[in-house]
Amino acid sequence: MKTKLTHLHQKITRIAGTNWGLNKDLRRRLYKTVAERMILHGAAASAYPLSAKQSRLLNSIQRKFLLNITVAYSTTPTAALQVIEGILPLHIKAEQEAVYVRTAKLRKTSNYNNINFNPNNYEDGTTSTKFHPAIFQLEDRISLKKQFLPVPGLNIYTDGSKIEDKTGSAFCVMEEDTTKYEWMAQLSPFNTVFQAELLAIQEACLWASKTNQQIKVWSDSESSLHSIASIDTKSPSESSLHSIASIDTKSPIAQQTQEILLRVSTH
Secondary structure (H helix, E strand, O other): OHHHHHHHHHHHHHOEOOOOEOOHHHHHHHHHHHHHHHHHOOHHHHOOOOOHHHHHHHHHHHHHHHHHHHOOOOOOOHHHHHHHHOOOOHHHHHHHHHHHHHHHHOOOOEEEOOEEEOHHHOOOOOOOOOOOOOOOOOOOOOOOOOOOOOOOOEEEEEEEEEEOOEEEEEEEEEEOOEEEEEEEEEEOOOOOHHHHHHHHHHHHHHHHHOOOOOOEEEOOOHHHHHHHHOOOOOOOOHHHOOOHHHOOOOOHHHHHHHHHHHHHHOO
8 A cells, every 4th residue: 555655646746746737736635536545445444553663654654745746845854744734643643534434434432543433323324225216105295385273183393403512302292272182302402403403303203193183293393304304315515505405405304204204104
């Protein structure tokens, strides 16, 4: 690997002079997308944990590319080059990737810088499409119209909120002006409002599925409703980042809610 990266650095150096060839932005991009990815390939297996010798080796490899990007004097300290370019030291980047893969992908407890990462505290990955289009019939059961028309009988009102480091979900079952049931839960400070809103809807649907009544569930989270109503779980493209309808719906909470609604519709 060191030999390959040395050859790569030499090739970049040949086509990137001080005042000609590749500009600084392109040299930086080549490092981030090619050299760094080559080095970090398989980091989950080889970089947990890194030895002092491995850390020094990664720093020496990174230094060559940093000098090429910054066109600084060869006597400039590596730490200074990293700060100037805002690029993480390579050994830290490798350890971070190793912890991420172990926790998020392999679902193993990991420790980094005396911080424990428990996979149970993070959402598990989901498949891009979990349901066959033929059985996915939620479009007519989820309304995105911005009008409030409670139905006779039971109505469930859901909400999720985050204030500073406190995140919570709740729903309330109402029959006319009478409260029939309440549910609430405190989430981790790391949970988002989107997750809190989805969890409230999921718990409300689960509660409603255990009754034999027609119940309308209300939510003021348009993004959550889009997530549940959509079978398309692709990430949004750059051109549609501001469209609520294109929100990434890979949330397991959304898919679990879809399962509840589809199960109820078959009974």
